[in-house]
Amino acid sequence: MSALLESYVAGRWQTGEGDGTPLLDAGTGEEVARITASGIDLAAMVDHAKQVGGPALRALTFHERAGLLKALAKHLSADKDELYALSFRTGATQRDSMIDVDGGFGTLFSYASKGARELPNDTIVLDGGTERLGKTGVFAGQHVYVSRPGVAVQINAFNFPVWGMLEKLAPAFLAGLPSIVKPASQTAYLTELAVRKIIESGILPEGTLQLLCGSASGLLDELDERDSVAFTGSAHTAGILRTHPHVLHGGVRLGVEADSLNCSILGPDVSADDPELDLFVKGVVAEMTAKAGQKCTAIRRVLVPASMQDTVIEAIGARLAKVTVGDPRDEATRMGPLASTGQRDEVGKAVEALRASGEVVFAGEAPDGPGAFLAPMLLRASRDAVEPHEVEPFGPVSTVIAYDDVADAVALAARGKGSLAGSLVTHDPAVAREVTLGVAPWHGRILVLDREAAPESTGHGSPLPVLVHGGPGRAGGGEELGGIRGVLHQMQRTAVQASPDMLTAITGRWTTGSARTEDGVHPFRKSLETLRVGDTIRTASRRITREDIDHFAEFTGDTFYAHTDEEAAAANPLFGGIVAHGYLVVSLAAGLFVDPDPGPVLANFGVDNLRFLTPVKVDDEIAVTLTVKQITPRTSADYGEVRWDAVVTNAEGAPVATYDVLTLVAKTWQES
Numbered sequence: 148m149s150a151l152l153e154s155y156v157a158g159r160w161q162t163g164e165g166d167g168t169p170l171l172d173a174g175t176g177e178e179v180a181r182i183t184a185s186g187i188d189l190a191a192m193v194d195h196a197k198q199v200g201g202p203a204l205r206a207l208t209f210h211e212r213a214g215l216l217k218a219l220a221k222h223l224s225a226d227k228d229e230l231y232a233l234s235f236r237t238g239a240t241q242r243d244s245m246i247d248v249d250g251g252f253g254t255l256f257s258y259a260s261k262g263a264r265e266l267p268n269d270t271i272v273l274d275g276g277t278e279r280l281g282k283t284g285v286f287a288g289q290h291v292y293v294s295r296p297g298v299a300v301q302i303n304a305f306n307f308p309v310w311g312m313l314e315k316l317a318p319a320f321l322a323g324l325p326s327i328v329k330p331a332s333q334t335a336y337l338t339e340l341a342v343r344k345i346i347e348s349g350i351l352p353e354g355t356l357q358l359l360c361g362s363a364s365g366l367l368d369e370l371d372e373r374d375s376v377a378f379t380g381s382a383h384t385a386g387i388l389r390t391h392p393h394v395l396h397g398g399v400r401l402g403v404e405a406d407s408l409n410c411s412i413l414g415p416d417v418s419a420d421d422p423e424l425d426l427f428v429k430g431v432v433a434e435m436t437a438k439a440g441q442k443c444t445a446i447r448r449v450l451v452p453a454s455m456q457d458t459v460i461e462a463i464g465a466r467l468a469k470v471t472v473g474d475p476r477d478e479a480t481r482m483g484p485l486a487s488t489g490q491r492d493e494v495g496k497a498v499e500a501l502r503a504s505g506e507v508v509f510a511g512e513a514p515d516g517p518g519a520f521l522a523p524m525l526l527r528a529s530r531d532a533v534e535p536h537e538v539e540p541f542g543p544v545s546t547v548i549a550y551d552d553v554a555d556a557v558a559l560a561a562r563g564k565g566s567l568a569g570s571l572v573t574h575d576p577a578v579a580r581e582v583t584l585g586v587a588p589w590h591g592r593i594l595v596l597d598r599e600a601a602p603e604s605t606g607h608g609s610p611l612p613v614l615v616h617g618g619p620g621r622a623g624g625g626e627e628l629g630g631i632r633g634v635l636h637q638m639q640r641t642a643v644q645a646s647p648d649m650l651t652a653i654t655g656r657w658t659t660g661s662a663r664t665e666d667g668v669h670p671f672r673k674s675l676e677t678l679r680v681g682d683t684i685r686t687a688s689r690r691i692t693r694e695d696i697d698h699f700a701e702f703t704g705d706t707f708y709a710h711t712d713e714e715a716a717a718a719n720p721l722f723g724g725i726v727a728h729g730y731l732v733v734s735l736a737a738g739l740f741v742d743p744d745p746g747p748v749l750a751n752f753g754v755d756n757l758r759f760l761t762p763v764k765v766d767d768e769i770a771v772t773l774t775v776k777q778i779t780p781r782t783s784a785d786y787g788e789v790r791w792d793a794v795v796t797n798a799e800g801a802p803v804a805t806y807d808v809l810t811l812v813a814k815t816w817q818e819s
Contacts, residue, residue: 149178152339152360154187155346157195158353163187163361170336173238173484174474176517180336184361192327192357193369196298200325200354205294207352208269210782212321213262219350220255223341227252230309230340237308237334238484238519240475243438246609251313251341254628257612258317265631266321268779268787269655270294274640277650277658284660289650292638294323297373299637302363304379305331305486306441308338314610315377316356318633324375325355329363331380333486367391372398375637377627379404379443385623403623404616406539408563410448411607412556412582414573419458422598427572428462430596431545434608435523436470436482440543441490444568444608448535450556453549460527460547464509467523472513484519485542491519494542498524504532505546530555536562553578557585565620570594570607591618591626657681657776657792670775671742674816675787678747680775686739688770688798691727691763699731726762732769732804733757736795740773747816749786757806761797768798776807786813 149169151162167181204212227248234244266272274290281287299319303311312328319326330338342358345351359366367376370393378388382405393399411431417423434446451459475483485491505528513522523543528535535546536559550556560569569590571582574597583593592614594607610616615629626636643653647660663683670682700706708715709722716725733754742748763769772794780787789812795804 149180152180152182152335154184154360155342155356155358156187157191157357158199160343161187167361168332170333171487172236172518173486174235174476174518174520176488179236182332182335182361184359184363187359187361189359189366190369192359193298193366193374195354196325196327196357197296197373198354200352200356201296201298201323203352204320204325204355205270205296205323208782209262209266209272209321210268212323213259213266214782215350216255216262216317216320217259219345219348220252220259222348222350223255223344224249224252226344230337230344233337233340234309235475237305237337238439238475238486240480240483241478243475243483246437247307247310251307251310254310254314254612255317258321258634261613261630262321262634263781263783266634267655267777268782270323271654272635272638273654273656274635280644285646286644287647287650287658287660288642288644289654289658290640290642291654292635292640295373295375295637295639297324297375298370299324299326300329300363300366300370300374300376301326302329302376302378302380303331303338304443305333305490306438306443308334309341311379312338312341314612314616314628317612318628319377319637320351320355321634322637324637325357327357327359327366329359329366332361333490335360367393367399370397370399375400375402377402377625382406382621382623402617402625402627404443404567404618404625404627405621405623407443407565407567407618407622408447408536408539409444409566409568409607410450410560410563411446411570411572412560412586413449413451413455413459414571414575414578414582415452415553415556416573416575416578417455419455421574422601423572423574423596424455424458424462426596426598426601428459428466430570430572430607431463432466432470433606435467435525435543435545437608439482439485439521440523441485441541442608444610446545446570446607447539448559448563449545449547450550450559451547453551456527456547456549460508460525463525463547467509467511467525470511470523472511472520472522482523482543485521486519488519490541491521494521494540494544497538497540497542498526498544500538501526501528501534501540501544501546504528504534508547530559536564553581553585557582560586561589563589563621565618565622565624566590567616567618567622568592568594568607570596572596574598589619591615591622651680655680655777657774659792663774669742670773671748672746672818674747675778675780675789675812675814676816678775678778678789678812680778683772683774684740686771686773688768689735689739690766690768691731691735693725693765695735696725696727696731696765699728703728703730705730722762725765727764727767729759729804732759732763732795733806736769736771736793736804739769740771740793747813749811749813751808751810753809755790755807755809757804759804761801761803763797763803769795769803771795773808780814785815786811788812
């Protein structure tokens with residue numbers, strides 16, 4: 148008897164009670180491990196996450212969390228041979244394992260990078276700008292995102308035991324949520340190995356990651372309004388989860404990624420001689436055979452113009468005939484077995500249902516024996532068939548359906564009732580727009596592929612960390628990944644109403660109307676060590692002459708009539724005469740507030756939100772009020788980012804330009 152898989156519960160590894168259920172090698176039928184969660188203290192897992200993992204994680208800033216994800220990605224990437232070796236037992240080929248294992252590590256790297264670049268070095272995220280709520284400016288509102296004091300339960304599917312875990316773990320970790328990972332039983336041994344490597348590394352704070360191998364029955368009973376569940380799997384199981392009392396009435400958030408009848412559409416502009424036809428055929432075959440078609444994003448419906456149906460079927464069949472099905476360890480194998488014989492039987496039932504309205508036009512060959520091998524299969528159905536839009540064969544099976552025109556193709560795509568991913572292969576921009584806008588309401592992601600995008604395209608079925616992964620309707624209505632969207636999706640957005648001073652104190656960002664500090668020291672002489680939000684300099688004024696405007700026009704080549712033609716400028720109701728260039732105003736403003744000597748300000752790296760509010764006419768005077776708005780130290784450098792609020796006013800005190808100045812400032816500085 149093989150060993151029982153262990154769960155990681157409240158800081159220690161432990162097995163469930165009893166002999167457990169055997170898990171078999173997808174290719175040989177040999178027993179790999181046994182699994183049971185009987186006797187596991189689920190309440191202790193949830194309590195450990197909330198009492199130990201959550202507080203430790205939320206004490207870290209986003210940048211610190213991102214740094215841990217990066218360290219973890221590096222650690223796992225340096226020691227993945229054991230994961231690859233065990234992955235063969237799931238039926239995955241070397242290429243399939245690359246998608247799962249390296250894809251998972253890549254997701255960690257991506258979130259580490261985006262967390263450090265796009266989130267503040269803080270524990271709060273501001274959503275948009277300040278909303279003025281009163282006439283005098285003493286009452287304002289600000290939307291913020293904060294971490295929730297709960298646990299993220301992640302119930303994953305069998306087809307991606309590594310990536311499926313990490314693509315949920317990474318954004319939850321950045322969001323400040325400890326995770327309880329529950330992998331699908333059939334391939335849980337690979338997830339267990341990956342989690343063991345993570346725990347042994349000691350990189351993640353204790354309690355931020357726990358593992359449950361076996362049934363999750365009873366786990367939702369331990370959750371409350373603080374908690375969330377992210378589920379990937381069948382629509383049937385998702386339906387059960389949706390009716391759980393703690394989801395219906397207890398405030399538990401549930402995100403679902405379920406069955407998806409994804410389609411790929413060949414544009415009506417594509418002929419047999421166009422390179423797009425080959426791209427289309429390659430894409431369909433790749434999605435049918437990668438992971439033996441066991442992908443939630445795989446192409447199930449192949450929608451083609453009626454005039455191209457026979458050509459497409461012949462081309463797909465010819466390419467499928469070259470696919471070798473066999474031992475995933477064999478380098479000559481293109482497609483391995485399904486994850487289990489039970490999964491193979493389920494696909495067989497789905498094929499029988501599809502044959503009620505379709506015919507098999509290609510059937511490949513698969514080896515006999517104890518493994519869960521299944522040959523790729525292509526069917527053809529009429530546009531009026533029902534089953535292709537209702538039945539998902541979760542394996543190497545697709546159905547070709549002919550459409551009459553673009554509107555018909557869009558209607559057929561919509562009959563899937565909501566999908567994770569769709570693709571369109573066309574070289575016609577008009578077709579691309581019409582189809583994309585037509586099918587977008589039914590899809591979470593759409594690939595538009597042609598000869599120009601092909602060299603860098605990641606393909607129809609590849610979820611990317613920076614793009615949303617999820618889909619409406621039948622696909623579950625969930626939303627994962629999507630870069631920082633995937634992080635904020637798991638946080639609480641709250642509208643805070645307060646005085647400007649209170650908003651500044653709460654958010655850490657200076658709010659218009661709140662107090663400024665003017666201590667006689669130019670803020671550019673202060674390092675991050677001494678610089679504070681609200682530090683301000685009010686400059687002397689400068690008169691802008693006609694000579695200044697003429698020189699700027701000649702020097703830059705910006706001779707727009709408002710700056711050079713008295714008569715035309717006077718006729719313009721917005722100006723009423725010669726006005727200074729907006730960029731001249733900004734340039735002269737910089738000359739008013741900069742400190743010229745070497746100091747802690749290392750560089751200016753940009754300007755945000757620049758607006759020109761009032762024209763500056765000849766002989767107008769301008770002055771600048773510059774205030775430290777936000778300070779973001781970089782954890783991996785000896786400097787940080789400082790955002791300055793800049794307001795340029797005229798002699799009457801009216802704002803003529805507003806913008807944010809972005810600088811890099813040293814953390815420490817010793818005056819020479």
